[in-house]
Amino acid sequence: MPELPDVETFKNYLEKTSLNQKIKNADVRNNKILKKVSKQKLNKELKGNALKSTQRHGKHLFVALENKSWLEFHFGMTGFLKYFKDIEEDTKHDRFMITFSNGHHLTFDNQRLLGYVSLTDSPQSSIKEQKLGPDALDIDYKYFKEILSYPRATVKSTLMNQSKIAGIGNIYSDEIFYKAGINPGRKNKDLKEKDIKILFSCLKKVLKTAIEKKTQPKDLPKTWLLRYREQGQVCPKCRGKIKRKKFSGRGSYYCPKCQK
DNA sequence: AGTACCACCTGACGGC
C-alpha cells in the first residue's frame, strides 16, 4: 500500500492520535521488522518517552521523541499504523506495539515483514545514509528534467527510483503515466520536452489529489486508473481495454490506446 | 556507473 500519499496519511493519523502521551510500554513481536536496533534498545528508548512531532520523506515516516532521538517507520508493501483501545483489534500482523499511559495502543501492522522500524539521530542522517533522493513533492522542473536525462532507463523505473525521487511506487507511477497519456515502457531518451512537462505536472497533481482524498479509493476521481487495475477493465477515458504488462519487473496497468 | 532482476516474506486466488 504505502507510497508517498499513503505515508502522508499515516503521518496525519499518527499526529491526530498519538502525540504527547507518555509511553508505558513498547513491544516488538517479530525481530525481522527491526533495522539497526535491538529489541532491548528500542524498548528502553521508548519506555517513559513520548512522541512529539512527525516528518515524512518519500515513503519514510520519522517521529521525533521527547529525548531528541527519532523513530523511523518504513512500511514495505503491506504496512500501516493502527491506534486503538480495545485489545481485540490487535491482530497477528501487528508486529510492533506502543502502549500509552491512557491505555491506548499504536501498532505497526506489517503482514509481509518487508517494512521496518528503526531508531535514528535525525531524519537528515537517515535520508543520507539510505541515499534517498529529494521528496517527490519538493522537486522542481529543472531537477525532474535532469533525472530523466539518463537515456537508457525506462521512464517508469526512473520515477520509481528512490535515490532519484523519493516517494513514488508502482501504483502511483502507473497513475501518473495514465494521466499524462504516456506509455510507462518508454525510454527516457524518447521523451520530448512537452512529455516531460506533462509528466511533471501530472506527478504533482496525482500525489496532491491522493493526499487530499486521504488515499480512499472511493473518494478518488472516477477517471483514475487506480480503480480499474485489472486486465480487461474498461478505460474510463476511451472505453478501450486496460492492459497489464511487466516493465522493469513490476506489473503495470495502462491503456494502450490512451498512452503512447 | 547505471540498470535489470532476483530474493526476501506472507497470503490470496485460480486452475487442475
Next chain:
DNA sequence: TGCCGTCAGGTGGTAC
C-alpha cells in the same frame, strides 16, 4: 481438499 503457480502499492544485493 490439496497442491502449484502466480501475483501483491518495496527494496537491497548482485550481475551485466
